[in-house]
Amino acid sequence: MRIVAVVVTYNRLPLLQRLVDRLHEVPEVSQVLVIDNASTDGTGEWLLGFEARSALTATSGALAHRTLDRNRGGAGGFHEGLRWAVEETDADLVWLMDDDGLPDPGCLARLLQETDLDFWGPLVVDEADPDRLVFPIRLPGGTRVVHDLPTARAAAQEGRLEDIVIPFNGVLLTRALVEEIGYPRAEFFIWGDDHEYRLRAEAAGARIATVVDAVVHHPSVGDLGTPMMFGRTTYNHTPSDLKHYCMARNNTLNLRAYRGWPHVLLFWLKTIWFYLLTKPQPSRIAMSARAARAGLRGDFTGHERYLS
Known part of the structure; x- marks a missing residue:
């Protein structure tokens, strides 16, 4: 099973550095692909140096990067990164994430225990308040919105919230699903591209879920929900x-x-x-x-x- 992590970054070098360090500690990751949205904070130079060192020393999780001609947003970045992973690296699974997320060390291993899904991911919690969800979850079949980790876990069945996922924060996608539904809409830039991709997967009959004891930490994003x-x-x-x-x-x-x-x-x-x-x-x-x-x-x- 070849698992390729795809990270999209823009002018957040310190956050990217801590994420790349974490990904190099995850033994299941075969390669880390970074899409740089034409950052101006030294990200490109750092990636060049890290990539050279990674090629010499990494036994798994070697890093490669590409710098886009301009800032194309998360949508453009994930479009390019997912295409790269599927068409050029022979990935069986792609693990997608923004540069400001930080998965728990065992996050991927826990996700991989679920073998009957096409599009699945972790809960995303506030790094300053780990019991709070950064992205509130509307439970299926009603209007109830969950804002905290304990309630989300209590609502799960056999450790999963079916038909719910928060892309692109540590989600796994199968190669077969990507080949069926294509890539994110690059023209959306940000906010809504990830949701559209989930809706497209849902329309194609993909098996979707959130695994509630897999966790990614993320800075607060404001008054969502x-x-x-x-x-x-x-x-x-x-x-x-x-x-x-x-x-x-x-x-x-x-x-x-x-x-x-x-x-x-x-x-x-x-x-x-x-x-x-x-x-x-x-x-x-x-x-x-x-x-x-x-x-x-x-x-x-x-x-x-x-x-x-």
Whole structure:
């Protein structure tokens, strides 16, 4: 079984260094592929040096990297990295992760105990508060959203939450699934590309699950799953204009493609409610409208105005 880890990075060298060090401690990893989104913080130079040393000393988990011509976001990075792993390294399984995650030492070994899945991963916990989930989980068959590790584990059946996974934070993909459904949509840039890929896998009949005693640690990302409408639902608010623009655009397209126009309209209603009543910020409503309109027209350049 050849397992290739794919890491996408952009201007977070200290986090990338600790992750690469951890991956070189995982004996099941055959190779580590790093996609550098044209970082400007010395990442490229460090990768060149580490790759040269790795080629000379590594018995497993040797590192290789590619630097993209510009920042293509997580979507572009994972598109390139997954293609590299499947088409050029003969990977049987691909282990995907951002540069800011840190899997527990036994995370991969625990995931590999599940042999009947196509797309599966760990719980992602706040590195500053390991009992808190960074990405809240909506349990299947209802509206219940889980925000903490103990509750998620209590809801599991035989150590798994079926039909749920949080990509791309330490998830495993089989080669067969990637060959069937293709690669992430590079034009999405960030926020929504991972969800679209899961929806595509779901539509193809993939066997999906979260393994609740496998863990990846991750910095907090803000107010994801913020309650609204008197606690009846939640909204994924982010202070980042870039992330919000991409989320509004990409989520509109995902809902239209996989759930239908009623779900698109509900999402727009939630956006208006949230930024008028829950967290008043009317300019976000206008931004959301621009993003959704651009996406529906097939324009994936609007996010570039928010790049620093």
